[in-house]
Amino acid sequence: MAINHPSFGELADGRIIIFDTTLRDGEQSPGFSMNLEEKLRMAEALHELGADVLEAGFAIASPGDFDSVQSIAKRFAKDGPVVASLSRANTADIMASAEATKGAARPRIHIVLATSDLHMRVKLRMSREDVLQRITETVTLARNHAADVEWSAEDGSRSDLEFLCRCVEAAIKAGATTINIPDTVGYSLPADMGLIFSTLINKVPGAEKVIFSTHNHNDLGLAVANTLAAIQAGARQVECTINGIGERAGNASLEEVAMALRTRHDALHATTGIASQRILRTSKLLATITGFDVQPNKAIVGRNAFAHESGIHQDGVLKDASTYEIMTPESVGWTTNSIILGKHSGRAAFRDRLKTLGYEVGDNQLNDAFKRFKDVADRKKVVYDEDIAALVDDEVGRANERIRLTGLNVSTGMGTKPMATVAIEVDGERADGMATGDGGVDATFAALRQAFPHEVTLKLYAVQAVTSGTDAQARVTVRLEEDGKLVDGQGADTDTIVASARAYVHALNKLLVKRQRTEPPVVLRA
């Protein structure tokens, strides 16, 4: 019998559903938390990329998480991706997910319950029979609130396979429409995955009515390999994240899975709805929002992924790129001629370039971004696409900020005490600060503390170059802590101290938003 999924109807042969969990599993990794506005931007980008399901969050985790899931669901009220929210196997979690996702055109409740003997004994303190009963009760409850229900067997890959079959059978009987088998701790080998999926698909009564899904962590660097092995054994949904972010070593990376399926269609016979040319910019957007760049040698989106250094390779690529390239850089969004606009370029050309890069900005944002572009073009010999992306991402992230940096002056050098003066606007009111420090950046942060008095701990200060060269823009990440709450801010500029000040002010603004929310800390171990 063909699968007739409530959200996808009949799936075409070989079509793989891409379930993106950047906003849930990805966001759970330390330092990767995003605020509501950032999550909405990511959700938009993921939709444009072609993700089929967005796991928007863990609705019960905090009021902030609930808001994010609800806002993303409302954004996709008419059409768009399936919007899922994670829930543990209890009534409160499921009701929170049901409420938060109900505004979406295609809502999904995702329930997780551990099935390995270890997790059941130590963590859940439940017997096998208890777990089976809980699956039936909770999936039934969820089905009363949503047509699309996913059930996940946490630590599924380390569960007794006979028992896992019984659990899956119970979930299907209770109405689950997707069955997900996570390799929660990244322990499996590809051959294990093949065995698990082929056993479940061939043995469990009713298996033909549901979509099987794979969710792999990267503790042994095997997340993508395990994902492909699961697909070869019949999985039709892949859970993954942009840049492979996620708990501990991360999840299977969406871009690697999508490009493996495309490049090796000959062997895997599977397709996705991913618009591959948007991969790079989605990856960059995530890096800008979180402040974490991928490593240079990261497959598909790393700076060196298509760089050919050795003479032999360069010679081969010049003669025929396919000698050393298994996919074209353009197919994932890299541009060959990345030297673009200069200081004489006008607004129309700038707007046009933004469009090509995939940015749709409103008039006000265009004005602000254009001013920043002119400023960068004045100081930088060549303005690359990466520069434009960095400054637009930076500008868009700043809409509605209460604190704005309006002026900065720093004097520093050998044998002098570095000193900074700053001017800011707080809700439109001007405030000034002046301070000395151990270096220009330290003095700037001290001056900001004077202009806007606050007590925070600086937890991280990181600088990355957007492109190469001494005139490259610096992208700075600043992490601040106040009363146990962490926020990250980013700033980009050709001047590292200005970028640092912008990043600090960005983080402060996020802190103001956090202060307004009371978020009871919830420890999540999904």
Ligand code: KIV
């Ligand atoms: O890794 C895991 O087990 C999970 C589940 C919540 C799907 O993230």
Ligand code: ZN
């Ligand atoms: Zn996970």
